[in-house]
Amino acid sequence: MEWVIIMSVILPLSLFVLLMKKLIKEKEDDRKLKINGGNIPKGSSGWPLIGETLDFIASGYSSKPVSFMEKRKSMYGNVFKTHILGRPMIVSTDPEVNKVILQNQGHIFIPYYPKSITELLGKSSILQMNGPLQRKLHAIIGGFLRSPQLKARITRSIEDSLKLSLSTWLHKSPVFVQQETKQTTFEVLVKVLMSVESKDPDMELLKREYEEFIKGLICFPIKFPGTRLYKSLKAKERLLKIVTRIVKERKAKITTILDHDKGLPNDAIDVLLGDKGEANERLPLDFISGNIIEMMIPGEDSVPMVMTLAVKFLSDCPNALSRMQEENMNLKRRKCESGEDYLWTDYMSLSFTQNVINETLRMANIINAVWRKALKDVEIKGYIIPRDWCVLASFSSVHMDEEIYENPYQFDPFRWEKEGGNLNSSNIAFTPFGGGQRLCPGLELSRLEISIFLHHLVTTYRWVADEDVIVNFPTVKMKKKLPIKVMPVCI
Ligand code: HEM
Numbered sequence: 001m002e003w004v005i006i007m008s009v010i011l012p013l014s015l016f017v018l019l020m021k022k023l024i025k026e027k028e029d030d031r032k033l034k035i036n037g038g039n040i041p042k043g044s045s046g047w048p049l050i051g052e053t054l055d056f057i058a059s060g061y062s063s064k065p066v067s068f069m070e071k072r073k074s075m076y077g078n079v080f081k082t083h084i085l086g087r088p089m090i091v092s093t094d095p096e097v098n099k100v101i102l103q104n105q106g107h108i109f110i111p112y113y114p115k116s117i118t119e120l121l122g123k124s125s126i127l128q129m130n131g132p133l134q135r136k137l138h139a140i141i142g143g144f145l146r147s148p149q150l151k152a153r154i155t156r157s158i159e160d161s162l163k164l165s166l167s168t169w170l171h172k173s174p175v176f177v178q179q180e181t182k183q184t185t186f187e188v189l190v191k192v193l194m195s196v197e198s199k200d201p202d203m204e205l206l207k208r209e210y211e212e213f214i215k216g217l218i219c220f221p222i223k224f225p226g227t228r229l230y231k232s233l234k235a236k237e238r239l240l241k242i243v244t245r246i247v248k249e250r251k252a253k254i255t256t257i258l259d260h261d262k263g264l265p266n267d268a269i270d271v272l273l274g275d276k277g278e279a280n281e282r283l284p285l286d287f288i289s290g291n292i293i294e295m296m297i298p299g300e301d302s303v304p305m306v307m308t309l310a311v312k313f314l315s316d317c318p319n320a321l322s323r324m325q326e327e328n329m330n331l332k333r334r335k336c337e338s339g340e341d342y343l344w345t346d347y348m349s350l351s352f353t354q355n356v357i358n359e360t361l362r363m364a365n366i367i368n369a370v371w372r373k374a375l376k377d378v379e380i381k382g383y384i385i386p387r388d389w390c391v392l393a394s395f396s397s398v399h400m401d402e403e404i405y406e407n408p409y410q411f412d413p414f415r416w417e418k419e420g421g422n423l424n425s426s427n428i429a430f431t432p433f434g435g436g437q438r439l440c441p442g443l444e445l446s447r448l449e450i451s452i453f454l455h456h457l458v459t460t461y462r463w464v465a466d467e468d469v470i471v472n473f474p475t476v477k478m479k480k481k482l483p484i485k486v487m488p489v490c491i
Pocket residue numbers: 111126127134138141145189192295298299300302303306366367370371431432433434435437438439440441442443445446
């Protein structure tokens with residue numbers, strides 16, 4: 001009986017109220033645009049409620065995901081207005097405008113992600129937080145992730161995990177690169193964040209719950225038993241329990257060591273536990289546990305996807321592959337002859353390999369944009385972004401702009417070494433790791449991990465890749481997980 005009342009009265013009534021609220025909000029947003037005057041970006045709000053979302057999603061599923069942006073850019077200019085995923089929005093495809101948004105002088109822009117993401121991230125997640133606490137957390141985590149000590153230590157762990165994984169590839173036919181790299185990089189990430197080893201029973205638990213949690217990141221933001229979001233939130237509760245236990249155990253073990261500032265932090269938990277605020281206050285334990293989980297989000301999927309896509313692009317580009325092999329074989333021979341261990345700097349100084357990584361990041365656009373909300377009216381390059389509007393700084397549109405990159409759809413790592421060109425990885429037209437005060441603190445660690453993977457792959461195996469395609473929505477993936485068949489390299 002209760003269900004009948006819910007289905008026939010309450011549900012339609014709630015939907016109606018929701019619809020009306022949305023329509024009033026849309027009218028209000030349009031009115032604001034008209035009041036503000038000035039050069040407000042042109043564009044279309046599309047259909048009532050759904051706006052231009054269907055077109056946006058359809059282009060995400062196509063082989064050219066930036067076609068949504070390109071079409072509007074050609075009609076309205078580099079910065080335009082639209083209405084997607086339930087929100088009116090200003091989209092920037094302009095590197096200079098993106099730079100100002102990322103630099104965020106005056107703290108005008110705050111992160112503003114789709115509702116399902118906001119629900120799943122805690123309020124005190126670094127990804128949503130603003131102001132002094134975000135800057136402090138960014139600085140301490142960045143300081144740790146970028147430290148030469150961590151890179152030196154983690155290089156050995158990454159090598160061990162990767163070699164172990166690669167040693168099994170010969171017996172698998174095919175090898176699903178996306179699956180294999182995901183497994184290894186998850187273990188490395190968990191080690192960096194909380195020193196859990198791959199054989200530890202917690203590793204399996206963390207993996208299982210994290211997979212369940214992450215499925216809800218892009219879904220309908222409806223939260224009741226049975227929905228995707230609800231299941232993901234429950235998985236996050238279980239994850240929090242495990243991580244809180246690990247944090248508490250660590251606190252009990254290390255308080256004295258950290259209090260006396262002895263030794264270097266082993267992982268992100270040590271870093272956060274060891275932090276003393278200005279008033280000599282420690283960060284609360286639930287804050288630490290929450291942030292450890294939320295720090296897994298930007299790192300977990302991106303690194304293995306760059307590895308997978310580099311394999312895909314190299315398979316289709318024999319010139320680049322043979323140059324990679326030459327460069328990496330030279331290093332391997334040098335190391336074999338001298339009997340020395342690899343240093344993290346050896347991997348980072350493989351210049352062509354770094355260009356392959358740049359080109360993969362440019363084309364694959366794992367994090368294709370950042371979402372912000374303007375806290376006040378702001379004018380950038382003559383465009384007015386009104387207060388409370390969502391702004392999407394699109395990196396993929398810039399990375400695929402043919403005025404910046406010749407033949408942008410062609411995988412061409414050689415473009416990064418052309419002299420006289422203005423392409424380098426600190427260029428404002430190349431922002432796979434974002435920029436400004438939120439520049440990815442995992443940038444160097446990611447590059448190191450990907451370089452180690454590519455080095456050991458190309459110096460151990462030759463491979464033949466099966467046909468597969470890149471799917472760009474809701475996140476970048478290979479449709480068939482990139483199956484390949486490997487053969488050993490004869491030195
Ligand atoms: C190829 C791999 C990666 C890519 C492409 C990437 C990309 C990004 C981007 C674009 C941002 C900026 C988001 C924004 O401005 O709102 C970001 C932030 C962040 N990334 Fe990464 N990331 C990668 C790997 C990692 C790894 C491995 C870690 C952790 C170990 C990590 C931790 C973070 C954190 C904590 C932030 C938030 C920083 C803040 O808001 O202050 N990322 N990442």
